Amino acid sequence: MLKYEITTEGTTKLYVSLGKISKKLPVFYNPAKKFDRDISVLFLRTTRKKKVLDLLAASGARGLRLAKEANAKVWFNDINKEAVKLIKKNVKLNNIKPLGISNKRADEFLVTTKEKFDFIDIDPFGSPITYVYQAIPRLAKDGTLAVTATDTAPLFGVYPWTCFRKYGSFSLKTKFSHEIGVRILAKAVIEIAAKHNISLKPIFAHATQHYYRIYFQSRRSHLKEVLQDIGFIYYCSKCKKRFATKFEMHEKCKCGNKLSFAGPLYIGNLWNTKLIEKMLSLNSPRYIKKLKKKHEKFLNRLLEESKVNIPYYYEAEELGWEGKKLDEIVKYLRKKGFKSSRTHFSGKGVRTEYNVK
Ligand SMILES: C[S@@+](CC[C@H](N)C(=O)[O-])C[C@H]1O[C@@H](n2cnc3c(N)ncnc32)[C@H](O)[C@@H]1O
Ligand SMILES: [Zn+2]
Numbered sequence: 001m002l003k004y005e006i007t008t009e010g011t012t013k014l015y016v017s018l019g020k021i022s023k024k025l026p027v028f029y030n031p032a033k034k035f036d037r038d039i040s041v042l043f044l045r046t047t048r049k050k051k052v053l054d055l056l057a058a059s060g061a062r063g064l065r066l067a068k069e070a071n072a073k074v075w076f077n078d079i080n081k082e083a084v085k086l087i088k089k090n091v092k093l094n095n096i097k098p099l100g101i102s103n104k105r106a107d108e109f110l111v112t113t114k115e116k117f118d119f120i121d122i123d124p125f126g127s128p129i130t131y132v133y134q135a136i137p138r139l140a141k142d143g144t145l146a147v148t149a150t151d152t153a154p155l156f157g158v159y160p161w162t163c164f165r166k167y168g169s170f171s172l173k174t175k176f177s178h179e180i181g182v183r184i185l186a187k188a189v190i191e192i193a194a195k196h197n198i199s200l201k202p203i204f205a206h207a208t209q210h211y212y213r214i215y216f217q218s219r220r221s222h223l224k225e226v227l228q229d230i231g232f233i234y235y236c237s238k239c240k241k242r243f244a245t246k247f248e249m250h251e252k253c254k255c256g257n258k259l260s261f262a263g264p265l266y267i268g269n270l271w272n273t274k275l276i277e278k279m280l281s282l283n284s285p286r287y288i289k290k291l292k293k294k295h296e297k298f299l300n301r302l303l304e305e306s307k308v309n310i311p312y313y314y315e316a317e318e319l320g321w322e323g324k325k326l327d328e329i330v331k332y333l334r335k336k337g338f339k340s341s342r343t344h345f346s347g348k349g350v351r352t353e354y355n356v357k
Helices: 031-047 061-070 081-093 106-112 129-138 160-167 177-195 223-227 273-281 293-308 326-335
Strands: 005-009 012-016 051-054 073-077 100-102 117-122 139-149 199-207 212-219 230-235 242-245 260-266 340-343 346-352
Touching: 005 031, 012 061, 012 081, 031 061, 031 117, 031 139, 031 199, 031 273, 031 293, 051 061, 061 073, 061 081, 061 117, 073 081, 081 100, 106 129, 117 129, 129 139, 129 177, 139 177, 160 177, 177 199, 177 212, 177 223, 177 230, 177 260, 199 223, 199 273, 199 293, 273 293, 293 340, 293 346, 326 340, 326 346
Parallel strands: 051 073, 051 117, 073 100, 117 139
Antiparallel strands: 005 012, 139 212, 199 212, 230 242, 230 260, 340 346
């Protein structure tokens, strides 16, 4: 058995391999993703999903926290034998009774298991897309699928053709590229679920430079509704105009410049406002008793964004208001009658219905 150190996340204790974050760790663990795992605990405590599959579990960090801090019954799977040994150690350390622990290739596990899960988490190295097709049939009725992508460079416009190869959409380098990336990922997952006649609607999403994460709610009807929210975002690099459309084609901007486009991508709301309100109001004596300031600020920002429901944002300079305080810009635009908010995607961004002329 390899040597591990004990760390704590929330109320969960974990044996992990600490060291340079890389695929080469004997068992992968990234302490920087603690915030993301905190949020998934809050999500699960709010939605009360019971049966969870941690498909690519590594040390089991996420699944263990969902079991210990959100009362879930968790199945852990990982292809790495060392990871499975470590999961067993961590399960004991936390006094948890797992639903199961398996040491299979994810696709093999998904096609051989008889279980259905209320919540499936896909947190791989790189793109989650290759696992989605086989994961969908394992989702229980009204289940939730959460995916993480760490291959952000193709998605945010550095490699548009790689993005097209992996996700069937073109990304585009702009000031709001991370949002384009998240929306391309959302579209790719929605499209795969649609092949199974399942509607997957995004209900919660967030991004940093290093990873994108989206939670989808499954439904057996309403498929057309979610598919109708797939379209394109057009962008003019000269006058900075941007707009979303369904399947109409546009070539020229009103200013005369040639338009660029990103897509197809999901242009509907990435967040369910009521869900975020519930996550914010969650008050538990055992877990985040009073939501930590960082989490509260983050959720409040998503809450504001969810109310604007426009699939892009601007940086102040693109609106011609360079140097102005973002909160002042938002206040001004709201006063003028345009739904507006700041955005978690960028410290410099304003999400708004207002468009440059
Ligand atoms: C990014 S890590 C998971 C991190 C974990 N969810 C956490 O919160 O710490 C990805 C894991 O997927 C596992 N893995 C890679 N390819 C796999 C496959 N085809 N089937 C099952 N597991 C796989 C790796 O061994 C690794 O432990
Ligand atoms: Zn223009």
